[in-house]
Amino acid sequence: xxxxxLTGVRKQFGSIEVIKGIDLTIExxxxxxxxxxxxxxxxxxxxxxxxxxxxxxxxxxxxxxxVTERAPAARGVAMVFQNYALYPHMSAxxxxxxxxxxxxxxxxxxxxxxxxxxxxxxxxxxxxxxxKAMSGGQRQRVAIGRxxxxxxxVFLFDEPLSNLDASLRVEMRSQIARLHRxxxxxxxxxxxxxxxxxxxxxxxxxxxxGRIEQVGTPRDIYHHPANLFVAGFIGSxxxxxxxxxxISQDGRQVAxxxxxxxxxxxxxxxxxxxxxxxxxxxxxxxxxxxxxAVDGVDxxxxxxxxxxxxxxxxxxxxxxxxxxxxxxxxxxxxxxxxLKVDVTLDMTGANLFDxxxxxxx
Amino acid sequence: MTTDLIRRRTAPRHLVSSIIYHCVMLLFAAIFLLPFYWxxxxxxxxxxxxxxxxxxWFPDPIRWENVSALFAxxxxxxxxxxxxxxxxxxxxxxxxCFSCALAAYSFACLRWRxxxxxxxxxxxxxxxxxxxxxxPTYIGWSRLGLNGTYWPLILPSFxxxxxxxxxLRQFFLSVPRELMDAARLDGASExxxxxxxxxxxxxxxxxxVALFAIVYTWNEFFGPLIYLKTREDFPLSVGLxxxxxxxxxxxxxxxxxxxxxxxxxxxxxxxxxxxFQQGLATKGLK
Numbered sequence: 001x002x003x004x005x006l007t008g009v010r011k012q013f014g015s016i017e018v019i020k021g022i023d024l025t026i027e028x029x030x031x032x033x034x035x036x037x038x039x040x041x042x043x044x045x046x047x048x049x050x051x052x053x054x055x056x057x058x059x060x061x062x063x064x065x066x067v068t069e070r071a072p073a074a075r076g077v078a079m080v081f082q083n084y085a086l087y088p089h090m091s092a093x094x095x096x097x098x099x100x101x102x103x104x105x106x107x108x109x110x111x112x113x114x115x116x117x118x119x120x121x122x123x124x125x126x127x128x129x130x131x132k133a134m135s136g137g138q139r140q141r142v143a144i145g146r147x148x149x150x151x152x153x154v155f156l157f158d159e160p161l162s163n164l165d166a167s168l169r170v171e172m173r174s175q176i177a178r179l180h181r182x183x184x185x186x187x188x189x190x191x192x193x194x195x196x197x198x199x200x201x202x203x204x205x206x207x208x209x210g211r212i213e214q215v216g217t218p219r220d221i222y223h224h225p226a227n228l229f230v231a232g233f234i235g236s237x238x239x240x241x242x243x244x245x246x247i248s249q250d251g252r253q254v255a256x257x258x259x260x261x262x263x264x265x266x267x268x269x270x271x272x273x274x275x276x277x278x279x280x281x282x283x284x285x286x287x288x289x290x291x292x293a294v295d296g297v298d299x300x301x302x303x304x305x306x307x308x309x310x311x312x313x314x315x316x317x318x319x320x321x322x323x324x325x326x327x328x329x330x331x332x333x334x335x336x337x338x339l340k341v342d343v344t345l346d347m348t349g350a351n352l353f354d355x356x357x358x359x360x361x
Numbered sequence: 362m363t364t365d366l367i368r369r370r371t372a373p374r375h376l377v378s379s380i381i382y383h384c385v386m387l388l389f390a391a392i393f394l395l396p397f398y399w400x401x402x403x404x405x406x407x408x409x410x411x412x413x414x415x416x417x418w419f420p421d422p423i424r425w426e427n428v429s430a431l432f433a434x435x436x437x438x439x440x441x442x443x444x445x446x447x448x449x450x451x452x453x454x455x456x457x458c459f460s461c462a463l464a465a466y467s468f469a470c471l472r473w474r475x476x477x478x479x480x481x482x483x484x485x486x487x488x489x490x491x492x493x494x495x496x497p498t499y500i501g502w503s504r505l506g507l508n509g510t511y512w513p514l515i516l517p518s519f520x521x522x523x524x525x526x527x528x529l530r531q532f533f534l535s536v537p538r539e540l541m542d543a544a545r546l547d548g549a550s551e552x553x554x555x556x557x558x559x560x561x562x563x564x565x566x567x568x569x570v571a572l573f574a575i576v577y578t579w580n581e582f583f584g585p586l587i588y589l590k591t592r593e594d595f596p597l598s599v600g601l602x603x604x605x606x607x608x609x610x611x612x613x614x615x616x617x618x619x620x621x622x623x624x625x626x627x628x629x630x631x632x633x634x635x636x637f638q639q640g641l642a643t644k645g646l647k
Contacts, residue, residue, distance in 0.1 A: 052542050073548030085539035089561040099547030146543075 001063055002076075002153040002186040003028045004049060008058035011044060011210075018044050020210040021058070026203075031180050031187045035197040036207035037233065042190045043158055045207070049188065050079050050156050063153045073102070078147035079156040082163060084139045086131040092118075092142045093127040099150050117145040120182070121175075137168045144179070157189040161196060173199060194234055198222065206230050222284075223349060228357035231282045237315055237326040239351070240288060242281040246273040254352065254361075256281060260300050260322040266350050271360030273352070279360075282351035288327040290316060290341045299342040300325070306337060318343065397623070403616035411612050424613070431617045436607070439618060441593055442600035446622075449514060449585070449596050450578040456518030457574040458567050461525040466555045468526065469533035470541055480530075486523040499587060509590045514581075518574070525570045532566035533559065568636040576626055597622045 004026040011019035018041045026032045034042040047053040049060055051072035059068045067075045078099075086095050096114045105113075118124040121141045131139055140160060147155055157176070161169045177200055180187055191197055197204050198218045206213040206221065206229075214226040225231035231239045247255040247263065254269045258281065266281065273279060290302070302318035302325055318325040318341065325343060352361035403411045405420040405427060431439055467473075468480045502513040536559055544554045560567065585599045595603065601622060605615045630637075 047542075050542075050546060052545065072542075072546045077546070079543070079546050081539040081543060083537060083539055085537065085543040087540065087543075087558055098544075098549075102548035102553075146547075150547075 001028045003061075003063065004154055004186060004188070005061040006045075006049070006058065007061070009045070009048060009055055009060065010057040011041075011048060011053060012056050018210050019048070022210075022212060024205065024212065024215070026186060026188065029184050029186055031177075031189065031200060031202045033189045033191060033197040033201035033204050034207055035191055035194060035204055035234075036213075038192060040207040041210040042192075042207050046079075046156050046158055046188060046190045049075075049154070050077050051075050052079075073099075076153035077156055078150045078152035078154075079158060080140075080143050080147050080160045082159040084131070084136075084143040084163075086139055086142055086146070088131050091128055091130055092123065092134070092145075095131070095142055096127075096146050096149050099146065103150075113149045113151075114145075117148040120148065120179075121145050136164050137172060140164065140172060141175075144176070148179070148183070153186065155183075155185055155187040157187065159191055160189075161191070162193070169196075176200060194236055198234075204234075206233065208233075224359065225282070225351060226359050228280060228282075228353050231351060231353070231359075235284060237285045237328070239282045239284055240325050241353075242283070243322055244279050244281050246275050246277050246279055248275050249273050254279075256352075258300070258322070260320055262299060262345070264345060264347055264350075266347060266352050266361055269352055269361040271354065273354070273360060278355045280353040280357070282353060283345060283347075284349070285315070285326045285328040287346040287349060288325065289344045289346065290318075290327050290329055291344065299344055302341050302343050304337050304339045304341060316341075400616050400619050400623070404613060404620045405617075406613055408610060408612050411616075427613050427617045431614055431621070434614065436592075437600065437604040437614070437618065438593060439597075439600070439621070442595050442597045443621070445594065445600075446579055446596040446598070449511060449581075450575045452511070452515045453518040453578040454571040454574040456515060457522055457525055458571050460519050460521040461529050461570060462560060462563075462567065463555065464521045464526045465529035465533050466559060469530045470536070470538070470555075470559065471551070483521075483523050483526055487527075495587075502588065508588055509594070510588075511594075513588045514584050525573070529563065529566055529570060532563040536562045565636050565639045568633055572629065572633055572637075575629065579622075579626060 004024075006022050006024045009019060009022040010017065022045060034045060036042050044053060048055050049062075051067070051070060051074075055068050059066055061067065062075055062077065086092075087098065090098065093114055096117060097110045100110045100113060114127070115124065118127055121144060123138065123141050123145060126134060126138055126142065131142070134142065140163075143160070160176075161172050164172060173196060176187075176189075180200075189196070189200060201218050203215060204218055204221050205215050208229055214221055214230045216224070216226075221230060221234050225234060225239070228241065232241065243259045244256040244264075245259070247257050249255075249269070249272065252267060252269050254266045254273050255263060256266060256279065257263050264281070300320050302320045304316055305319050305324075306317040308315040308317070314329050316327040316329060318327060320343065327343065350361065351359060354360050402418070402420050405423045405425070406417070407424060410417060410420065431437070464483070468476060468483075498513075499508075502508055507513055540558055540562070541554050544558045549557065579596075580598055581596075582598045582602065585596050586602075589595055589599065592600065592603065597618070601615065601618050604611075604618065608614070
C-alpha cells in the first residue's frame with residue numbers, strides 16, 4: 001500500500017506562508033497531478049513530500065509510515081526533476097546506479113536493475129554516454145530510469161516535461177502514462193501545463209496560493225469547476241465568463257439576464273440564487289457557436305479580433321459587449337479579424353457561480 | 362556580377378591599425394619580459410660578464426657549469442630548499458582548497474540560520490591587514506612551541522581564507538540545486554555530495570584556487586623568514602634571499618637560483634592556463 005497522506009501540512013519561508021494547510025489523501029497506485037499557476041506552492045509541496053523541504057506543521061505519511069522527520073532517501077520516494085539533474089560527470093549507467101550503490105545493493109543486483117530499467121525505457125545504447133552527449137528526451141528518460149531502479153513506493157515528477165519541445169513532450173507523456181500502467185506505483189506529478197494534467201491524471205489537485213482549490217478527476221474538474229479560479233485555470237482555451245443577474249429561480253432552473261444582453265436559463269442549479277443577485281455564467285468555448293450577424297434570441301454580438309487556425313479547428317477570439325470571448329469552431333468556418341458575428345450560447349453543461357465565485361451549478 | 366556573388370566575403374581588414382596594435386602589444390610584452398630575460402642570461406654568465414660594458418644581450422660563452430655549481434653549493438642547499446618550497450606550497454594549496462571548498466559549499470549550498478551573517482563576517486576578514494594580526498599570532502605559535510617548524514605556515518590554510526571562500530562560493534552558487542537534491546534522494550551524505558557531486562562541477566575553480574595558493578606560497582617571504590630558523594628548513598624564497606645577502610658578489614649563482622625558482626611557476630601556468638581561461642569565461646557569462 002503506497003498511499004500518501006498529508007495532514008495539516010504547512011510551510012513558511014521567513015514570514016511568508018507558502019503552504020497554508022493541506023489535507024490530502026493520495027491512494028495507492030494513483031497518478032495524481034498537482035496543477036496551478038506559478039508560485040501556488042505545488043513544487044514546494046512535492047519537495048516536502050520528498051523530504052527536500054522541512055514541514056513546519058502537520059505530518060506526511062507514506063505507505064502507512066509517518067515520514068515527516070525522515071531523510072529523503074529513507075522515505076521510499078524517487079524524484080524526476082525539471083532540468084533532469086543528472087550528474088554531469090557520470091555516465092548514464094553510473095547515474096542510474098548511484099542511488100543503489102549508496103544503498104549498498106550488491107553489484108550484480110545493481111547491474112541487473114540498471115539494465116532492466118534501461119530496457120524498459122529503451123536507453124540501453126546510452127548507458128555509456130555522459131549526459132552532455134544526449135538529447136533532452138534521452139536525458140529525461142535516463143532521469144526517469146534513475147527513479148525506476150530504486151523501486152520506490154512513490155514517484156515524484158517535478159515538471160519533468162517543461163524543458164522538452166512540443167512533440168517530445170507528447171511522446172514522453174505517453175511514456176509516463178505507460179510506465180504508470182506497467183509499474184503500478186503511486187505517482188505524483190507537478191505541472192503548470194493543464195494538457196499534461198488532463199491527459200495523465202487519475203485525479204487533479206488544483207492549487208492556488210498554497211491552498212487546494214479543488215480535487216477531482218480531470219472530467220470532473222473540467223465540467224464542474226468548484227469556483228471561478230478553477231473554471232478560468234483549467235481548460236484550454238479558457239472558459240468564457242459572462243457577468244449576469246438572476247431573474248428568477250424555479251427549482252433547479254435559474255433564469256438569468258446577461259449583462260451583455262440576452263436572457264438565458266440554466267438547468268441543474270444545486271444552490272439557491274435569489275432574484276437580483278449577481279452571478280457569473282461560465283461556458284466552455286465549444287459551447288459557443290458563431291454565425292454571421294443575424295438578429296435572434298440568446299445571441300451576443302461580437303467582433304473577431306483573432307482567428308487561430310489549428311488545422312482541425314479554429315479558435316476565434318472575439319470582443320463582446322462585456323469583454324473578450326473565445327469560441328471553438330470548425331476549420332472551414334472562415335472568419336476574418338474585424339468581422340461582426342452573432343454568438344449563440346448552448347446552455348447544456350453551463351456553469352454558474354455565485355457572487356463569491358463559488359459554483360452553484 | 363556572377364563572380365562578385367560567388368566570391369567569399371571577408372571581414373574588412375584594418376591593416377594599419379592592426380600593425381600599430383601588434384607593435385604596441387609587442388613593446389609591452391618586451392618590457393614585461395625584459396627582467397625575466399635578464400635573469401636567465403645572467404644565470405649563464407660569469408659575475409664579471411653580467412656588468413660588462415657594452416651590455417651582452419646573449420651569454421658568450423654559455424656557462425653551463427653554473428648549473429652544476431648551483432647544485433654543488435653547501436652554503437646554498439638548493440635542492441633541499443626546492444623540496445621545502447614544493448612541500449610548503451603543496452600543503453598550503455591542499456589545505457586552502459579543502460577548507461575553502463568546505464566553507465564555500467556550506468555558504469552556497471546549505472541552508473542554516475545565520476548563514477549570511479557568518480558569511481559577512483568572513484568577508485570582513487578581508488579588511489584586516491595580515492600584519493596587524495602577525496605579532497599576536499607569532500606569540501601564540503611561540504607559546505605552543507611550534508616556532509621553527511612549518512606548522513605556523515601550513516596549519517592556518519586548513520582554516521580557510523576569506524578571498525578563496527568568496528571566490529569558490531560564487532562558483533558553487535552556479536551548481537544547480539537539483540543535483541544536490543537528487544544526490545540527497547539517492548542517499549548520499551552531505552560530505553559525499555560535496556566530494557562526489559559538487560566538487561567535480563567546480564574543478565576549474567579549484568584548480569584556479571590551488572594555483573593562486575601555490576604561486577602565493579612559492580613567493581611567500583615574510584612568514585617563513587619569521588618562523589623558520591635554519592637554512593635547511595628555508596623555502597627557496599627565503600633561501601635565495603639569505604644566499605644573496607651573504608654572497609652579494611655571486612650574481613650568476615643567485616640568478617641561476619632565481620631562474621630555477623621561477624621556472625616551475627611558469628611551467629605550472631603553461632599547463633593550467635586553460636583552466637584560467639575557462640574560469641574567467643565561466644564567470645564572465647554569469
